[in-house]
Amino acid sequence: MVINTLVIGASIAGLAVAASLQKQGIEYAIIEKSDCIAAPWHRHYDRLHLHTSKKFSHLPYKKFDHHIPRYPARQQVIEYLNEYKSAFNIEPLFNTEAFSVKRIDGVWITQTDKQVIESKYVVMATGAFAEPxxxxxxxxxxxxxxxxxxxxxxxxxxxxxxxxxxxxxxxxxxxxxxxxxxxxxxxxxxxxxxxxxxxxxxxxxxxxxxxxxxxxxxxxxxxxxxxxxxxxxxxxxxxxxxxxxxxxxxxxxxxxxxxxxxxxxxxxxxxxxxxxxxxxxxxxxxxxxxxxxxxxxxxxxxxxAIGFRTINEKIVHVEKERFGDLLVSVDHQKYFGKDGLYFCGYWISPTGQIREIAQDAMKIAKDIAGRIN
Incomplete structure (x- = not known):
């Protein structure tokens, strides 16, 4: 497959990026290793609620419905994300896991368990809580x-x-x-x-x-x-x-x-x-x-309850003298768009992580659109 932009991960960050790319008219594909969107939210404990208010926890271009409480429950978040997927006709390639992302001759080559995907831009959206x-x-x-x-x-x-x-x-x-x-x-x-x-x-x-x-x-x-x-x-x-x-x-x-x-x-x-x-x-x-x-x-x-780690260092292969340590590079877009590589959903923000994801997703899409034009 050859595509302009590849989004890896179809949870909150991946969906936000996909919708933002659509708004900019950018051709993209989104892959997800699970068989559904927002897989971590399906696995979370039953009592879970968002700890940040819905006013600041919605994705680009679509708010939570007015009847949802200030702090949505886990199932309400899942329903919102399913509605978001439908509203923007986001169709991830499910059961497709990325094993390797390498830059070769000016393009990104992503090796998955299903196929090889060639793209000019890659957005890593696997999340800061990908692996226990x-x-x-x-x-x-x-x-x-x-x-x-x-x-x-x-x-x-x-x-x-x-x-x-x-x-x-x-x-x-x-x-x-x-x-x-x-x-x-x-x-x-x-x-x-x-x-x-x-x-x-x-x-x-x-x-x-x-x-x-x-x-x-x-x-x-x-x-x-x-x-x-x-x-x-x-x-x-x-x-x-x-x-x-x-x-x-x-x-x-x-x-x-x-x-x-x-x-x-x-x-x-x-x-x-x-x-x-x-x-x-x-x-x-x-x-x-x-x-x-x-x-x-x-x-x-x-x-x-000892936390999670990202999986980017296992997937993305770049020259360290050009990109530095990937564990550092995901911190607030320090390497935003360098050689067409972006990260969304890893920065812990004082103003709310989902709010930060929404803002970063729109910035990424606008940056890619600017490079295309």
Whole structure:
């Protein structure tokens, strides 16, 4: 196949790019290794909701319907994306996985399990959460219960009556802990690192709107301005067994490329004793978990909410002296369009990742259109 632009991945970023390319009248093809669009959303746990409001979480040229709540549920996001696909007549080539993307004689050659695709431009849209990190704890082979990555978790009902250790304190870990409690399990969270926690809403207003207002400022300045309000709303997390990061949430995004925790009720449950907090895991022996702070406890199951990695470094082959490290190159379009290679959906933005995806998708399409014309 020979095409002007190839989009790799048909989840949120890929769909946004496809619609934006259509608006610019650009010929494209979009491939997806799964058998449906937005495959990760079909696999996510049942309780999942967007942590950012629908006002700032829609894709280009189509908003969420007015009857959808401020924070859409997982199934509502899936339905929106299916409607988006239909509205723009996006027809991905499903069950088609890219194994290699190389630039040869001025064009990009993409090797898939079905065919070879030649294109002038390539947009990588496989996402920042494409591949679960490997679960490993010293002694885990002796654990008699279930140990699963959070990507395999579906509902707390599967763990009702059990004492469950949730390893991690990201947004997924925090919501999974709530779900476990609500479904009759006894959740304990293992938190190794320092954290930043911000409320999802401030006086009824999504905190994302506050981030957008502060975004023009340098992150340390914006953090300094918002610090008193965050402390008032969240309180002293040290009393809860958590350690505060030495810098604020906006600086964290810029410096570490990681989002702070948007609290959807976890802190309240910790204060009420519904969710316990432990330190990092040292090792496991049978059903006993030994923590680095010296504490010991027995568990029936372990959910490892330890994050994901991108797969770009496995697929895209470029000369490092021209492109640098691909893990760096996906950071906010540092190598935007270099030799016709683009990335969409990898930047953790203080103003919301889906909002950033929508903006980047339109920028990419306009840039390609400008090069064609």
């Amino acid at each position: 990190r490997t679960v490993f704890f010293k002694g885990m082979e002796t654990f008699p219960g279930k140990i699963v990555h959070s990507s395999e978790y579906k509902t707390g009902a599967d763990f009702s009556g059990q004492k469950v250790l949730v390893v991690g304190f990201g947004n997924s870990a925090c919501e999974i802990a709530i779900d476990l409690f609500e479904q009759g399990a006894k959740p304990v969270m293992s938190v190794r690192s320092r954290v930043n926690i911000v409320p999802r809403d401030v006086l009824g207003i999504p905190v994302l709107e506050l981030s957008i207002l502060l975004n023009p400022l340098p992150p340390p300045v914006a953090d300094l301005i918002s610090k008193p309000l965050m402390k008032l709303l969240i309180g002293d997390i040290g009393k809860l067994g958590l350690q505060q990061m030495p810098y604020g949430p906006l600086t964290q995004i810029q410096r570490d490329h990681k989002a702070p925790v948007l609290d959807v009720g976890t802190i309240k449950h910790i204060r009420q004793g519904n969710i316990q907090v432990m330190g990092g895991v040292d090792h496991i022996a049978d059903n006993i978990v030994y923590f680095k702070n010296g504490r010991v406890d027995k568990f029936d199951a372990i959910i490892a």
